[in-house]
Amino acid sequence: VNTLNSNLDSTDWKILAELQEDGRLSYTELGRRVGLSSPAAQERVRKLEDAGIITGYRATVDYERLGLPIRASIRLDGNCREVDRMLEGLREMPNVIDVYKVLGDDCFRLLVAVASPEQLHSLLKSLSIYGETSTTVIIKAPIENRPITPETLSLMKEQR
Amino acid sequence: MPLDTTDWKILTELQHDARLSFAELGRRVGLSSPAVQERVRRLEDAGVIEGYHVKVNAKKVGLPIMSWTRLVDLQGKYNIEQVAEIAKTTPEILSCYHLIGQDEYLLHIVATSVEHLELILKKFTEYCQSISSIVIKASVNNRPIEPEITQFTYEEEES
Secondary structure (H helix, E strand, O other): OOOOOOOOOHHHHHHHHHHHHOOOOOHHHHHHHHOOOHHHHHHHHHHHHHOOOEEEEEEEEOOHHHOOOEEEEEEEEEOHHHHHHHHHHHHOOOOEEEEEEEOOOOOEEEEEEEOOHHHHHHHHHHHOOOEEEEEEEEEEEEEOOOOOOHHHHOOOHHHO | OOOOHHHHHHHHHHHHOOOOOHHHHHHHHOOOHHHHHHHHHHHHHOOOEEEEEEEEOOHHHOOOEEEEEEEEOOOOOOOHHHHHHHHHOOOOEEEEEEEOOOOOEEEEEEEOOHHHHHHHHHOOOOOOEEEEEEEEEEEEOOOOOOHHHHOOOOOOOOO
């Protein structure tokens, strides 16, 4: 059993599970589901926010319906000493949805959403000032943003 | 569904804070609480809003290792369905993307340790080679979609 999460009890995990499923649940409904009063549930959520465990609440949108039918994964292999300048540039590019700084030869792993092949092309040209790009288009996402639960930490018993 | 500027304002607000009350959301976009509630319901029904989710800091709940892993077929043993099935039953795999081209799958994985990551990747060794990049930091994460995004043009630098 992993001990790093020992500060979270089973009620905290239940709250996280419910809010990962529906981030707009009222405190009354959340409390009912996890067995707490509404003020007690609110207090727990506040503690999780203060501890930085909950970092925000997001509406997730359908990229295609918003006019962004093409999504791609890009490896950006640049001069890793210019990370700050690169990050500044990447933050100015609205189609760049995710930027992960990674260890190794590729400096960054990007996920982008674009309206057309032409827009992807112009984005890639713009990225090329930072380094080599390697791009693959996403056909589909069989899994995306799966919730984190105690199971995520359970070290796969069947494997050992 | 055609979106007007009020729809876009609602989407922007809810992408930044999904827990806004309808009263506060209405105030920000210039609608009454019932009117904004009706707008949100329409955006949900049209599938524009897919859901609302809390963002959890994986590091703080005991998952300090994050990796982007490519699964590459080397020996023609790759079975797309099998690999997707394994990914679906592996809770540490938060996202799995099926890609066009040389890389077949891209996995977003969280783990308690490097050893744990190794155990996860062992599930796939029978089918393909895995290439992992350990994440140092997520610098931009799930950037909100803004209305001008489909029209945005990038300046081309002379090479």
